[in-house]
Amino acid sequence: MGDKDRRHGEGAAEFRSGFVCFVGRPNTGKSTLTNALVGSKVAITSNRPQTTRHTIRGIVNTAGAQLVLVDTPGLHRPRTLLGKRLNDLVHETYAEVDVIGMCVPADEKIGPGDRWILEQVRASAPRTRIIGIVTKIDKVGRDRVAAQLVALSDLLGGDADVVPVSASSGEQLEVLRDVLIGAMEPGPAFYPDGELTDEPETTLMAELIREAALEGVRDELPHSLAVAIEEIIPREGRRPEQGELLDVHAILYVERQSQKGIVIGRGGARLREVGTAARAQIEALLGTKIYLDLHVKVAKDWQRDPKQLSKLGF
Incomplete structure (x- = not known):
């Protein structure tokens, strides 16, 4: 009870805490919603399906509660060993969280993909409470939202x-937060006040580089791109x-020589x-200046090699 006693006086409402996972088809705004609720960038966002690779936890602290948001890779029908491992990770997460938020965008009709994901969720976690979330309500009129x-x-x-x-305008964000908190059982804070994520900084840095590399590239690349932070060395003599x-020295791994050319661009442009894009994001994350050295390797x-998957952290 130590956390509760420090945060509340005698007779205060019980502190609530728990784990939340957002699910939905690609591009339903799950990672953006995680970042908006946390108030900081802890999950990479991209218009590319299957962007998220790790279960990054974002932490939402209020006076009387703590929500731990688990941002999983999207559930999909796997075609590679990487895809299977990501799916296994997702199924394990469903079974471990307290609440699952089923996300559907306001501007797209519910279809077979949504129903398939719901079936998978219920098969993995039959007793876990599901809350429905209609995202992107700023994109359509009230009638469409209501429908x-x-x-x-x-x-x-x-x-x-x-x-x-x-998530982008912030409309109804506090309402959603309060509904999620209301679904939690009384319990202690899992993380100290002020902490936003439990992911290692190197993982977040790698994800930010990958996000920057995925902007504006062809569809084939997202699944084939992995990033590893090789070393971080304080510059001497400053x-x-x-x-x-x-x-910061990082390597971007691709699967084919042609993909290497896509990432590097004409003359390295x-x-x-x-x-440039990744450096700005990483400096904001770390609160210090960095020199970012990037190399691309084939x-x-x-994705199909267990030894290489392990080396890259999957």
């Missing part, structure tokens, strides 16, 4: 809570007024753009 709320309620069953929300500078068919 989608009814459709999602019908899909989940009449007893399920269904909440409309816009004067105090210059501040700290970290040398594309890779320089990736470095690791042939790494």
Whole structure:
């Protein structure tokens, strides 16, 4: 009870805590919603399906509760060993969380993909509470939102809570947070106040580089791209007024030579753009200046090779 006693006086409402996982088809706004609720970038967002590779936890702290948001890779029909491992990770997560938020966007009709995901969730976690979330409500009118709320309620069953929300505008974000908190049992805080994620900084850095590399590239690349942080070295000989500078060395792995050309671009222009975008995000994450050194290597068919998958952290 130590956490509760420190946060509340005598007679205060019981502290609530628990784990939440958002599910849905690709591009339903799950990672964006995680970042919006946490108030900081802990999950990479991209318009590419299967962008998320790790179960990054975002932590939402309020005066009386703590929500731990588990941002999983999207559930899909796997075609590679990597795909199977990612799916296994997702199924394990479903079974371990307290609440699952089923996300459907307001601007797309519910279809077979949504129903398939719901079947998978119920098979993996038959007793876990499901809350419906209609995302991207800023993109359509009120009538369309209302119709989608009814459709999602019908899909989940009449007893399920269904909440409309816009992660980009912040509309209904507090309502969703309060509904999620209300679904939690009384319990202690799992993480200290002020902590936003339990992911190692190197994992977040690698994900930010991968996100930058995926912007504006062809469909074939997302599944084939992995990033490893090789080393982080404080730059020596800096004067105090210059501040700290970290040398960050990272490798972007692709599966084929042709993909290497896509990532590097003509005369290295594309890779320089990736470095500029990723460096800004990593400096914001670390709160210090960095020099980002990126190299691209071919690791042939790494998605199908157990040894290479392990080396890359999968």
